[in-house]
Amino acid sequence: MFKRPGVLPGFWPAYSYSVLYLSLIVLIPLSAVFLKAATAGWPKIWQTISSPRVVAAYEVSFGASLAAAIASVVIGFVIAWALERYEFPGKSFVDALVDIPFALPTAVAGISLTSLYAPNGWLGRYLTPLGIKVAFTPLGITIALIFIGLPFVVRSVQPVMEDADHEVEEAASSLGASRWQVFRRVLFPAFRPALLTGFALAFARGLGEYGSVVFISGNLPMKTEIAPLLIIAKLEQYDYAGAAAIAVAMLVASFFLLFLINFIQGRSRRFMETKLS
Amino acid sequence: MEDAGGQSVSIEVRNIRKHFGSFEVLRDVSLRVEDGELFALLGPSGSGKTSLLRIIAGLDYPDSGTIHFNEEDATKAAARERQVGFVFQHYALFRHMTVFENIAFGLRVRPRVTRPNEYTIREKVNELLKLIQLTPLADRYPSQLSGGQRQRVALARALAVEPKVLLLDEPFGALDARVRKELRRWLRNLHDELHVASVFVTHDQEEALEVADRVAIMRLGRIEQTGAPAEVYDSPANAFVYGFLGDMTLFNGTFVRPHDIEISRNAVHGPGAVYATVRFIGDAGGLVRVELRREDTNEEIKAEISRERYRELAIRVGDYVNVEARHSRVFSE
Numbered sequence: 001m002f003k004r005p006g007v008l009p010g011f012w013p014a015y016s017y018s019v020l021y022l023s024l025i026v027l028i029p030l031s032a033v034f035l036k037a038a039t040a041g042w043p044k045i046w047q048t049i050s051s052p053r054v055v056a057a058y059e060v061s062f063g064a065s066l067a068a069a070i071a072s073v074v075i076g077f078v079i080a081w082a083l084e085r086y087e088f089p090g091k092s093f094v095d096a097l098v099d100i101p102f103a104l105p106t107a108v109a110g111i112s113l114t115s116l117y118a119p120n121g122w123l124g125r126y127l128t129p130l131g132i133k134v135a136f137t138p139l140g141i142t143i144a145l146i147f148i149g150l151p152f153v154v155r156s157v158q159p160v161m162e163d164a165d166h167e168v169e170e171a172a173s174s175l176g177a178s179r180w181q182v183f184r185r186v187l188f189p190a191f192r193p194a195l196l197t198g199f200a201l202a203f204a205r206g207l208g209e210y211g212s213v214v215f216i217s218g219n220l221p222m223k224t225e226i227a228p229l230l231i232i233a234k235l236e237q238y239d240y241a242g243a244a245a246i247a248v249a250m251l252v253a254s255f256f257l258l259f260l261i262n263f264i265q266g267r268s269r270r271f272m273e274t275k276l277s
Numbered sequence: 278m279e280d281a282g283g284q285s286v287s288i289e290v291r292n293i294r295k296h297f298g299s300f301e302v303l304r305d306v307s308l309r310v311e312d313g314e315l316f317a318l319l320g321p322s323g324s325g326k327t328s329l330l331r332i333i334a335g336l337d338y339p340d341s342g343t344i345h346f347n348e349e350d351a352t353k354a355a356a357r358e359r360q361v362g363f364v365f366q367h368y369a370l371f372r373h374m375t376v377f378e379n380i381a382f383g384l385r386v387r388p389r390v391t392r393p394n395e396y397t398i399r400e401k402v403n404e405l406l407k408l409i410q411l412t413p414l415a416d417r418y419p420s421q422l423s424g425g426q427r428q429r430v431a432l433a434r435a436l437a438v439e440p441k442v443l444l445l446d447e448p449f450g451a452l453d454a455r456v457r458k459e460l461r462r463w464l465r466n467l468h469d470e471l472h473v474a475s476v477f478v479t480h481d482q483e484e485a486l487e488v489a490d491r492v493a494i495m496r497l498g499r500i501e502q503t504g505a506p507a508e509v510y511d512s513p514a515n516a517f518v519y520g521f522l523g524d525m526t527l528f529n530g531t532f533v534r535p536h537d538i539e540i541s542r543n544a545v546h547g548p549g550a551v552y553a554t555v556r557f558i559g560d561a562g563g564l565v566r567v568e569l570r571r572e573d574t575n576e577e578i579k580a581e582i583s584r585e586r587y588r589e590l591a592i593r594v595g596d597y598v599n600v601e602a603r604h605s606r607v608f609s610e
Contacts, residue, residue: 167369170336171431174356174363175383175438185386189373270418 030251037248040241048245053221054230058250060217061227064138065206068145072202073195075146076153083154084161098154101147106211113144114216136218141226144212149202156198160191193269200261207254286347286441287312288333288474293342295328295498302328303339304498310442310491312347313472315465317485320495321521326478327446329495333476334444335359346441362435366447368427370419376430377415380405383438405433408467425456432464436471445477449484461488482522486510494518516608526579531605538580540567540590541599550601553578555594560587567592569600 037045048054082088083095101109117124117134127134134140164187172182210228217224227250234243288310295303302325310316318326331337333344335356343352351359371379380402384393393401406412409429419427428448435443448464449457465488468475479485485492486506493503494517502514513519516532525532529549552572559566565587569578578600582590592598 165367165369167365167367168371170356171363171365171369171434172371172382172386174334174336174359174361175386175434176357176360177382177386178357181386185382186371 033244033247033251036240037244040245044241045245045248048242049249053225054227054246056222057225057227057230057246058253060138060141060224061207061250062253064141064145064226065203065209068142068149068206069199069203071142071146072149072153073199076150076198076202077157077191077195079150080154080157080161084158098151101151106148106209107215109147110144110212110215113140113147113212117143117216135216136220136224138224140216140218141213141224144216145202145206145209148209148212149206152201152205153195153198156201157191157194160194164190193265196261196265196268200258200265203261204254204258207250286474288442288476289345289348290329290333291343291345293329293332293339293344295325295332295337295339302498303332306342306495306498306500308493308500308503310474310476312474314474315468315488315490316474316476317489317492318476318478318495319480319482319485319492319521321480323497324495325498326480326495330444330446330476330478333442334361334363336363360438360441362438362440362443364428364431364435364443364445364448366450368419368431370427370430370434372419375416375418376411376422377402377406379419379430380433380437382434401437405437408436409433423456424452425460428452428460432467440473443471443473443475445475447478447480449481450479457484464488486522494521496521513606519606519608524579524581527576528578528600528602528605531602531607533602533605535566535579535581536564537603537605538578538582539601539603540569540580540582540586540592541601542590543599549605550599553598553600555592555596555598558587558592558594560584569598571600572597 040048079094079098083091083098114135115121117127117140119125119128119133119135121135124135132139134143168186168190169182172186173179177185208228210226210232213226214229217226217229219225219229227246231243231246234240234246290306290308293303293306294301304325306325306329318329320326328337332339335351335354335358339352343350345351346359356363371382374382381398384398384401387393402415403412406415409432411426411429411433414422414426419430422430428451432445432448445464449460452460461484464477477489486509489506491503491505492509494501494509496517502509502518509518510522513522519525519532524535526535526538527533528538529551553569554572555567556570556577557566557568563584564581565584567580567582569580570576571578580600590598
């Protein structure tokens with residue numbers, strides 16, 4: 001049941017510390033959420049989470065996070081590729097820029113994105129005549145979440161690209177593969193596990209994101225209201241059990257999705273297991 | 278496997294020069310590898326042998342000079358157009374593919390018109406798996422194989438595309454001594470079966486002399502000598518080649534192989550004979566290594582004698598003996 005690898009001692013201390021800190025920081029607060037939700041009783045919980053406004057908020061949250069995570073994977077992959085494969089002036093500046101969303105208070109990002117994309121904003125004024133509305137729509141939420149999620153993808157993929165063995169590409173091209181075939185059949189499969197990790201991180205971060213979204217979304221009930229905002233709203237009305245109920249449903253769904261992503265990721269990196277017999 | 282090499286060709290390298298920055302890795306190198314020949318590029322690290330191999334493969338381009346396959350100029354052709362099988366020192370296997378898929382790769386990436394059907398691909402790969410004796414491991418990933426097995430997969434992968442020439446970069450460099458010896462004999466036999474012009478790079482003179490039909494000895498971007506193993510060993514062109522192909526010791530201002538040093542208990546007789554003291558005896562192995570110091574000039578001399586001779590002489594460290602050389606060489610350099 002317990003795997004004890006190698007001759008180095010340290011399994012039990014490592015294991016005990018992991019359990020202790022995960023309990024203090026993650027498990028106990030989370031179970032408190034479950035307990036709080038339970039005080040409301042099952043019918044009340046169901047009533048809260050199945051109300052049309054909450055369901056709509058879930059749809060907005062999961063939909064926008066999913067769209068943003070997919071977009072982050074595509075854009076993040078290109079950025080990581082450019083940073084790892086090419087030399088260009090200002091490269092270290094771009095590299096540092098990638099981390100900015102980690103450091104910036106998310107509200108600042110939300111406010112600046114809103115003023116950029118608002119109908120009279122720098123970018124919004126050109127988009128509005130084209131019929132593209134960004135601020136106060138799900139598209140705006142998605143853009144805010146891409147901003148937040150992008151660095152996760154870049155930073156997950158970059159080290160794997162850095163480690164990639166150049167000779168493998170040479171081997172493929174001397175076997176007759178075109179550049180596109182080298183990319184599709186040799187390079188991309190090697191990056192896939194890291195891309196999935198980046199996807200999972202960006203997606204999870206998007207679900208929980210609050211600060212940057214509330215400004216750009218406009219918070220129209222049934223349209224651009226995200227689940228975390230509803231939780232805050234419930235808290236402000238002292239409906240703690242209701243807030244906990246919304247949180248619990250979100251937790252269960254996110255846990256299930258992350259578990260699924262991990263499973264897919266595990267399959268995509270089967271080749272890394274070493275079973276020397 | 279008679280036709281695994283497809284139509285084999287000769288390789289000709291003419292006046293190749295190559296710089297990396299200000300460093301000149303190849304200085305006017307020319308050589309010719311005949312159709313069906315197994316050719317070794319031998320030299321110490323930094324001699325330019327791997328650069329030359331990569332240029333032949335099209336993985337690097339020369340500053341000047343040309344490469345010809347069967348008299349046809351291939352200097353500007355890209356690696357993928359050259360139909361060259363390249364085996365890397367560190368295998369460069371595709372680690373997300375099974376052994377089977379690694380070998381099949383070169384066939385699967387062919388343009389649709391020339392791509393064999395699935396059945397033919399399976400046939401071909403299974404045939405190669407049998408050749409490298411790894412049929413039971415077809416579904417393993419490279420990380421689950423030993424070094425020797427990986428190198429065989431890399432070779433099978435290169436052979437699958439029926440290359441016109443086969444190029445191997447230090448093919449056994451990363452393997453342990455026993456596997457190395459096994460594999461190089463196996464490569465020799467395989468080559469005799471396939472008969473495709475092959476060039477391999479090595480820094481191990483024993484490997485080159487044992488396996489190759491002909492050897493080129495390289496130093497500092499130049500070819501010092503080219504010839505059959507016996508030819509270069511018996512008539513080395515200069516002191517570098519002599520020293521690189523075997524141990525040597527300096528004796529009376531000339532170069533001598535340690536096994537050509539004669540030790541005896543008699544009084545000095547030959548014209549070049551001298552007195553020396555035994556400083557060290559290494560008696561593990563087929564030959565006994567003896568290190569001596571000359572009485573007159575204090576020069577160190579290395580000698581190798583048979584175990585039989587060693588017992589007969591019964592020498593010990595500190596003994597005072599008579600030393601002379603059977604063959605010696607003078608190089609003007």
